[in-house]
Amino acid sequence: MREVGNGRYQLVRELGRGGMGVVWLGQDAVLGRDVAVKELLLPGNVPAAEQAVYQERVLREARIASRLTDPAVVAVYDLVKEDDQTFIVMELINAPTLDELVDLDGPLDVRAAATLASQLLNALQSAHESGVVHRDVKPGNVMVPARGTAKLTDFGIAQAVDDPKLTATGTLIGSPAYMSPERLAGGPASPAWDLWALGATLFYATEGFGAFDRPTTSATILAVMSERPQPRRVSGPLGELITGLLEPDPQRRLGVEQAHRLIERALATGPQHEVVSLGAAPPPAPAPPVQVPPRRRRPVGVIMSATLVPLFLIGALVSLYITVFKPMFTTWGLTGPASTAAMQPVLTLGPEGDIKGDGLRAFHKDCLTWTPRKDAPEIRSQDDVGCYAEHETELLDTVLANTETEKDVPYPGADELTKIGGTACTRTFLSFAVLGEDKEKTLRYWVVIPTAEAWKVKTENGYRRSSRVIHCFVGKADGSKLTEPIMKP
Template identity: 75%
Template sequence: MREVGNRRYRLVRELGRGGMGAVWLGQDTVLGRDVAVKELLLPGNVPAAERAVYQERVLREARIASQLQDPAVVTVYDLISEEEQTFIVMELIKAPTLEELVVRDGPLDVKQAATLAAQLLNALEAAHESGVVHRDVKPGNVMVPGKGTAKLTDFGIAQSIDDPRLTATGTLIGSPAYMSPERLAGGPAMPAWDLWALGATLYYAVEGKGAFDRPTTSATILAVMNERPQPRVSGPLGELITGLLEPDPQRRLGVAQAHRLIERAQHGLTGPVLTQAVKTGPVQGVPALSGLPDSGPITPAPITPAPITPAPITPAPPVVLPPAPRKRRPVALILSATLTPLFLVGALVSLYLTVFKPMFDNMGVGGLPDGPASTAAMQPVLTMGPDGDIKEDVLNMAFRNSCLNWVPAKRAPKIEPKNRVGCYGAHDTEYLDSVLANSDIEKDVPNPGAEELTKIGGTGCTRTFLSDKVTGQDKEKTLRYWVIIPTAEAWKVKTNNGYRHSDRLIYCFVGKADGSKLTEPLLKN
């Protein structure tokens, strides 16, 4: 049994191997815990004079990655360089990768994919703010636990050595199917690379296959450079994927716009529900995707991007998925082509009453939700906006990470990446819910006023607080929750780079009544 780090870490068995290294199950003999240990293995054609440069770059970027504070980032515990070998000791995630999960269970539904998108986008944003470009976002580098937040692995490790300024060999390391056109063309590293790769990863998540997977490396590269795949999923999630896969990095969807579309997708505001495929059985013919075969470094021929008319892409037939637990049956099952017009009308009425009306009611659309507007545990209502109790940018992305070291209050500080923490560690509050006060967030509609917004938000937040979604006994005495409504100024439509938006979400947070720390999640997944 090998030992590294002055015998602190025992390498028990190999968990996996790729073109850039091997991952081992390790044991930390000091702290008595299991860890993942990545052993850096450089390709054989890397010149000996450059190997030390590569290793130092890996260590430097891994040090930066170890300081990232985001629940969706795999934690780096230790860095070891001994006897000309490099090891990175990381958090051990006992979960399948997104690639394995989709092969096993089929593509994700809209809500699952939107939740995954939010978590990964937050992780990338935290990295980019720290000056780290991941460079290898792909389904095989996304771990998806049964509970908690998805984890993005290999920050600053797998692709940190892929830097044309450090080598004259022209070696391209990684999976071309998840590399942006400007990267394949030899452009400098930039955050836009990761956003494009996120779009390709989400395409795989909802389609069950890669957007650019082709039989050969050259065909894959040509597809990335010339084709514009369209996911079958429509609505905000479809717009998100298409926008992230924009070939021109200057026109590619930005982080703020991506968050807006994810927010809309999570609330099911438009068409994806109507076009969602029916989950009736196992996926047939979905290959086990692992990017391209791991045959070592890829040396592509020089590519000169030029405007080429993409070849038409024939949409694949709808994917048939296994049944998802606790989900309403998709609309496609009801709206069968064999329905008579009269039965179709009846089906639509039933659909509205059983699916859409409860959804809209919960979002505050079309009337107040049912139930009390408050309980004894509800705190005084706060306002959010440039003129509110809490500034409008304070809650940006807050609801996308459920557990926070942050408490809602007047003049509360901005939520930083370090405030977003794991739910099984000490934390102050958890995101409880959000209520959409009006679905026309791009249109100028009258503000209903603070009193009406308080009723809408209070009723929606209270209903969630009292539901079995929140665990605990005698919740009205042991817990407290906050309702944060938009101000009239925040309600107004604003235009940013041609994109119209407004803040019409009402936020709900929950914490302990005595102000003490939570040590495990209050909310069920």
């Protein structure tokens, strides 16, 4: 068993490993408590001449982080330098990370997500007031105990890697899917970086997948630079919070005070019976047992991860976006065909529409025993089933046709909404997100647009709302039942 700190800390076993170090379960022999000990590992391509600079920056930032007292910050207890190696002794949190929690239990409900948002925003505000920009806010760095506050780990540590003195390394350490557009473009560090990453983290928490996760690093970076994701499961103040934090322009991005106000509204308007605890999902409704393949499990504890991204690749991609892709996204951010042979006739939703009702309810599992058709009923709670249960359709995509959902905006017309929805749904249908080969022959998809009456703003319980979402669904071309997901998880 290894010992560090003149024998004070015993390293019992490894908890996690990533691009910036190894985290050990440690025992503090003096205070008799378990701790997490992070052994920092230099990236392999850091020149010897820069290693001392790196080490000093890490130590300085860790000292700053140790002075942060917010309950949502993982506490730093001690710093140990031994044999040219650096160890950071931290509070041990026996809890899953946010990505583990969502992976095992599914997305958070509105109340739980708003509570999480409040805790993380307080932690970031405390750090920013102390001059620390986290730079690596992501689900893997958020720990969610069954009771008590969530914890944000790795404060001040990721910042050391981006020091201008270390540009010779030629790499950027972090997770591109949680890096703001201005950061990828090489802008100066600012608290706005963390706020954008918080928005991406909350999107993951409520949707169950990363807004910008793509199969390759280059595709991920291009998605961050060019796409404007819209939450599908949440709307109202929480949806406004997420989209506002993900605003590409840092000057227009939500600030801390605006974010706090939206969180307060989300907590005030959420159902009062919802469980507030972040560590447990609400009990599921009874359903017939189905065989679900085992989900990927990861070790519970302090997990460290990082992606090494060549700076020249980022620069090339950003340049490509500015000169080629950005002009293509000037209108609705959409390109490509507006339909394929697999697309069914467009349906309208709302008063005087093909499907009656003011809007389709939120989906929890995305798989439905319901098919869009003329005079179809609205989706009921019993229609919302697991994707490994027998089902008819899956939610293919949603498109927010207008972000001003509380303002009176002229109805753009059925033809324009058909073009917007058809282009977006077709692009998703043809993408890697839909599994299977020869999709245009084996699958079919529907586009459901709001009617002019549903588009109008209505006041309910003191809040102004409207239906301006276009829904897309996908199912088997022959109408047969599905027993596994069509959409890539």
